[in-house]
Amino acid sequence: MQIHPIFRHKPETTNMTFCGKNHNLLELLHRNYTLNSKNIADKIITNGRLISANGEKAKYNISPAGNPPKIPAAGIIKGLMEIIIDRPKKLITSIKIFSGKQPETLLEETQYTYNKKGQIIRTHKQTFSPNGIQHSIKTNIKYEDNSITMKKEIDEGVKDTTTIITSVNGKKLILKSGKNQNGTIEHFKYEEGKTLYSNTVSKHSGGQFEAFGDPHTGEMVFSRSTINPTNAGEYIELLSNGSYEKQVLSRNGHIAKKEIPPSVADDFIHQRIDLITPQNEILTKLEEYGL
Numbered sequence: 001m002q003i004h005p006i007f008r009h010k011p012e013t014t015n016m017t018f019c020g021k022n023h024n025l026l027e028l029l030h031r032n033y034t035l036n037s038k039n040i041a042d043k044i045i046t047n048g049r050l051i052s053a054n055g056e057k058a059k060y061n062i063s064p065a066g067n068p069p070k071i072p073a074a075g076i077i078k079g080l081m082e083i084i085i086d087r088p089k090k091l092i093t094s095i096k097i098f099s100g101k102q103p104e105t106l107l108e109e110t111q112y113t114y115n116k117k118g119q120i121i122r123t124h125k126q127t128f129s130p131n132g133i134q135h136s137i138k139t140n141i142k143y144e145d146n147s148i149t150m151k152k153e154i155d156e157g158v159k160d161t162t163t164i165i166t167s168v169n170g171k172k173l174i175l176k177s178g179k180n181q182n183g184t185i186e187h188f189k190y191e192e193g194k195t196l197y198s199n200t201v202s203k204h205s206g207g208q209f210e211a212f213g214d215p216h217t218g219e220m221v222f223s224r225s226t227i228n229p230t231n232a233g234e235y236i237e238l239l240s241n242g243s244y245e246k247q248v249l250s251r252n253g254h255i256a257k258k259e260i261p262p263s264v265a266d267d268f269i270h271q272r273i274d275l276i277t278p279q280n281e282i283l284t285k286l287e288e289y290g291l
Contacts, residue, residue: 035279065290
């Protein structure tokens with residue numbers, strides 16, 4: 001654990017008690033580059049429960065390990081995971097995740113397309129919430145030397161993002177840009193050994209959202225939002241216990257503080273979902289299920 005104060009704003013509006021956290025972004029990058037889809041399929045074949053086999057396709061089920069998880073903020077608990085594998089090629093062609101509360105209710109389905117090297121080049125992920133809200137995420141992936149470029153189209157162009165994961169002079173580098181139909185533009189940069197920076201600008205409200213991170217670990221530790229017009233600023237810090245402290249600075253100078261769980265602050269921890277490759281997302285899902 002290392003503490004790195006990050007000073008980017010006026011002293012009277014910036015709390016200086018920042019905490020670093022054990023890294024996971026560099027580990028994430030390493031896994032993005034080194035994962036082998038066939039090895040993941042072998043793990044499923046060995047540990048999953050074979051349900052059916054039809055020609056080259058085989059269906060496996062994996063149940064969540066251990067005690068039921070705590071109910072998250074959204075109230076959605078994941079249940080059974082259903083995986084289809086191309087047995088001769090040992091490649092995953094689809095993953096479905098069902099509700100833990102209503103076993104017949106589908107929460108998520110992802111289809112995978114591969115190139116001749118066995119690398120995922122396209123995915124189509126659909127999510128379904130209990131209240132009927134659906135989302136679609138289409139991803140195209142290009143591999144060049146030691147570089148990966150991911151382009152995502154969310155809900156048929158409501159949001160588009162491009163993420164480049166590469167190395168420069170032996171140091172990992174991530175560049176991400178995105179735009180929404182509502183005019184919101186985001187930029188993200190992480191260069192190993194330098195301060196991580198994220199900036200989101202809303203043309204509609206005229207505000208912006210900034211986040212800074214630990215230069216040694218890549219962990220996001222502080223964020224500032226001016227998008228809410230009723231406040232002079234909102235700041236979120238990562239605490240040493242893994243939770244977050246949200247500080248809202250009102251126009252009259254009053255500061256309100258509240259500790260919030262990680263699930264609420266995940267929006268500004270971009271590496272949780274947006275920066276990982278589909279291969280790594282598969283592995284992360286399996287780890288969540290104890291595999």
